[in-house]
Amino acid sequence: MIEFTNVSKTYPGGVKAIDDVSLTIEHGEFVVLLGPSGCGKTTLLRMVNQLEDITEGSIAVEGKNIHDLNKIDMRREIGYVIQSNGLFPNMTIEENVMVVPNLLGWSKEKRAERFDYLMDLIGMPPENYRGSFPHELSGGQQQRIGVARALAADPPVMLMDEPFGALDPIIRSRIQEEFMDIQKKLKKTILFVSHDIDEAIKLADKIVLLKDGEIQQFDRPAELLNRPVNDFVSEFVGEDSVLKSLNLYQVKDLQATLDLPAVEGSPDGKVFHPHDSLRHVLAHLLHPSRQYVYVEGEDGTTNGPVSVEHIEAFVREITA
Amino acid sequence: MMDFLDYLGRNYADIFAHTIEHMQLLGVSLTIAVLIGVPLGIYLTTNEQLASTVLQAASIILTIPSIALFGVMIPILSTIGQGIGFLPAVIALILYSQLPIIRNTYTAINNVDPNIRDAAKGIGMTTLQRLWKVEIPNGMPLIMAGVRTATVLSIGIGAIAAFIGSGGLGVLIDMGISRGNQNMVLAGAIAISILAIAADFGLKKIQVKFSPKGI
Numbered sequence: 001m002i003e004f005t006n007v008s009k010t011y012p013g014g015v016k017a018i019d020d021v022s023l024t025i026e027h028g029e030f031v032v033l034l035g036p037s038g039c040g041k042t043t044l045l046r047m048v049n050q051l052e053d054i055t056e057g058s059i060a061v062e063g064k065n066i067h068d069l070n071k072i073d074m075r076r077e078i079g080y081v082i083q084s085n086g087l088f089p090n091m092t093i094e095e096n097v098m099v100v101p102n103l104l105g106w107s108k109e110k111r112a113e114r115f116d117y118l119m120d121l122i123g124m125p126p127e128n129y130r131g132s133f134p135h136e137l138s139g140g141q142q143q144r145i146g147v148a149r150a151l152a153a154d155p156p157v158m159l160m161d162e163p164f165g166a167l168d169p170i171i172r173s174r175i176q177e178e179f180m181d182i183q184k185k186l187k188k189t190i191l192f193v194s195h196d197i198d199e200a201i202k203l204a205d206k207i208v209l210l211k212d213g214e215i216q217q218f219d220r221p222a223e224l225l226n227r228p229v230n231d232f233v234s235e236f237v238g239e240d241s242v243l244k245s246l247n248l249y250q251v252k253d254l255q256a257t258l259d260l261p262a263v264e265g266s267p268d269g270k271v272f273h274p275h276d277s278l279r280h281v282l283a284h285l286l287h288p289s290r291q292y293v294y295v296e297g298e299d300g301t302t303n304g305p306v307s308v309e310h311i312e313a314f315v316r317e318i319t320a
Numbered sequence: 321m322m323d324f325l326d327y328l329g330r331n332y333a334d335i336f337a338h339t340i341e342h343m344q345l346l347g348v349s350l351t352i353a354v355l356i357g358v359p360l361g362i363y364l365t366t367n368e369q370l371a372s373t374v375l376q377a378a379s380i381i382l383t384i385p386s387i388a389l390f391g392v393m394i395p396i397l398s399t400i401g402q403g404i405g406f407l408p409a410v411i412a413l414i415l416y417s418q419l420p421i422i423r424n425t426y427t428a429i430n431n432v433d434p435n436i437r438d439a440a441k442g443i444g445m446t447t448l449q450r451l452w453k454v455e456i457p458n459g460m461p462l463i464m465a466g467v468r469t470a471t472v473l474s475i476g477i478g479a480i481a482a483f484i485g486s487g488g489l490g491v492l493i494d495m496g497i498s499r500g501n502q503n504m505v506l507a508g509a510i511a512i513s514i515l516a517i518a519a520d521f522g523l524k525k526i527q528v529k530f531s532p533k534g535i
Contacts, residue, residue: 049442075444086439090457090532099453100443133534149443159442 001027001189002048002157007057009043009213017043019213020057025206027156028187032200035210036236041193044210045159048191049075061157076100079150079158079188083165085142087134093145094130100153118148121182140171147179151186160192164199176202197237201225201244209233222248226319242315246279251295254278254314260295260303267294267302274298282311327503335492335507342488342515345406345478349413350471357418357470358463361425362451371426378419386412386477390484409478409486416477417470424466428459457532464527468520475516479508489515 002025009018018040025031033041046052048059050071059066066074087096095102097118098111106114119126122144134142143163150158164172164179180203183190194200200207201221209216209224209232216236217229225245228234238244252274269292272281281293285308294304328335364371389412394403402408432455440450456463482490492508495501 046442051438051442072444072446075442080439080442082435082439082442084433084435086435086442088436088440088454088458089535090454091534099445103444103449135534 001025001060001062002191003060004044005058005060007044007047007059008055009040009047009052010055017213018047021213021215022057023208023215023218025189025191027189030183030190030192030203030205031208032192032194032204032206033208033210034194034197034200034236035216037195038212039210040213041195041208041210042161043213045161045191045193048157048159049078049080076103076153077155077157079152079155079160081146081150081158081160081163083162085134085146085163087142087145087149089134091133092130093132093134093137096134096145097148097152099149104153114152118151121151121185122148123178139167140175143167143175144178147182151182151188156189158188158190160190162193162195165194165196172199179203198244201248209236221245222318242319243279243282245318246282246311246315247277249278249314249318250274251276251278251281254281254306254310255295255297255303257314257317258306258310260297260306262297262301263294263304267304269293269305271296271302278311278314281306282308285311324503324506328507331504331507335489335511338487338489338491338508339511339515342475342478342490342512345409345413345481345486345488346471346474346519349410349474349478350417350467352410353414353417353421353470353474354467356414357421357466358425360418361422361463362429362456364422364426365429375419375423375426378422381415382419386416386480387483389415390481394484404484406486408484409481409488412481413474413478417474420466420469420473421463422466424469425459425463428462428466429455431462432458458535460531461527461535464523464530468523468527471519471523472516475512475519479512 002023004021004023007018007021008016010016021044033044035041043052047054048061048066050066061069061074061078088099091099094115097115098106101111101114115130116126119129124141124144129137129145134145137145143166146163150160164175167175176199192203194203204221206219207221207224208218211232217224217233219227222245224233225237225241225248228237228241234241251272255274269290270284271294272284273296284290284293285306292305292307294302295306297303360374364374390408393408393411397403397408397411429451436454436458437450440454445453478486478488479490479493482488482494489508489512492504492511496504496506496508
């Protein structure tokens with residue numbers, strides 16, 4: 001758990017980088033700090049592990065005020081991943097991943113065991129990479145190692161500063177999905193900086209949208225997209241916010257609002273699974289040759305038909 | 321040519337002894353120069369203001385002609401009875417070696433990728449751990465390059481130190497000139513060149529050995 005209480009940072013000369021931020025990230029929650037460059041998102045993140053000073057207010061990690069803790073010790077208990085991966089070129093992959101356990105004085109056996117576990121977790125065979133050096137790896141692999149390093153001492157809290165920002169879109173998307181799977185297993189408390197709304201929507205339990213060091217909106221992604229609280233938020237989420245938000249809803253959400261009859265015989269359109277995204281369904285329906293789709297019911301039935309009008313009605317409801 | 325080979329045949333033991341002397345002079349002065357220059361270069365990365373002063377001072381020292389520097393040291397060191405000989409030569413070589421060693425160390429540590437430094441800090445390394453585990457290993461090639469430059473420089477200047485009685489291969493050149501013995505001058509000059517090339521080559525091997533494989 002991370003708690004920001006009335007946190008402000010003022011640079012000498014009076015420029016306010018962070019302006020009275022109060023925010024609570026619950027245990028196991030994935031929160032993305034989102035905003036245009038210069039909004040203070042990275043500064044806010046780096047305040048947590050005391051790489052940036054706080055002018056006013058306080059931050060507590062796992063219930064303890066960070067000012068009462070030893071800087072070096074507290075940093076070792078927080079996972080930290082940065083954009084350019086920050087791997088040490090002079091160390092092997094094993095040394096890189098095990099750098100914090102090493103600082104903490106873990107035994108060699110315990111380290112080797114942990115290394116194998118982490119490499120399996122990120123999907124890289126430990127034996128193939130143990131003695132390799134960072135420059136021998138691709139950008140995506142280096143970033144995976146960066147994540148493994150942050151997880152090495154099993155910290156309850158992770159800070160991630162645009163960790164996937166430098167990767168090409170295809171690799172980025174794949175690593176995001178892998179990371180989501182890891183997070184499902186490990187349930188870390190994560191604070192994640194991004195400037196990419198699509199990434200934030202995909203990953204976050206909640207999004208903090210910042211502008212000029214102030215929180216504009218702190219909400220679940222769907223709420224942020226469909227119920228922006230001010231002009232800045234609605235502009236930032238973009239004109240296609242409704243379309244984006246359909247990514248966050250599944251066929252079963254639509255089913256819950258409709259009472260679709262079961263279909264006798266074979267349906268005359270594509271049948272969607274309850275976990276397919278509504279955006280997917282809409283994209284399918286927009287083709288002029290298709291009027292209806294059907295959805296799989298809970299008890300093996302096929303229900304329908306669903307048309308564009310149903311999705312429109314659903315959107316009216318979520319944006320109301 | 322035959323004349324020269326004949327000279328070598330008769331004097332090889334003498335030339336060899338002077339080479340050893342030269343290497344002793346280098347060994348002592350370079351060891352001390354590294355022990356002063358590397359820590360100083362590292363310290364200067366934490367003090368920008370002092371850094372420019374020290375680097376400027378080291379640059380100025382390098383512009384002083386060696387003969388002049390020996391001249392200045394004679395009256396000073398005479399007070400402890402060491403006006404000429406091994407000690408002033410060692411001091412001069414240490415002074416001349418400082419610029420390449422300090423400057424390269426300073427640049428090497430300063431040039432470590434800020435992201436790597438940030439990561440090291442963010443995962444909880446102390447300042448000293450960052451230095452030992454990250455900054456020095458990654459700066460090693462550049463630091464060693466400074467030591468190599470200082471070595472080659474010292475081999476040349478070490479020859480001039482023969483004028484104040486430090487011994488070494490400069491003695492052959494010095495004596496050869498005053499006696500009008502061309503073969504003697506040539507033998508000294510060639511031996512110094514070979515020593516310089518060999519030292520540079522040897523240090524390059526050491527540099528590769530001590531530099532981390534990953535960089």
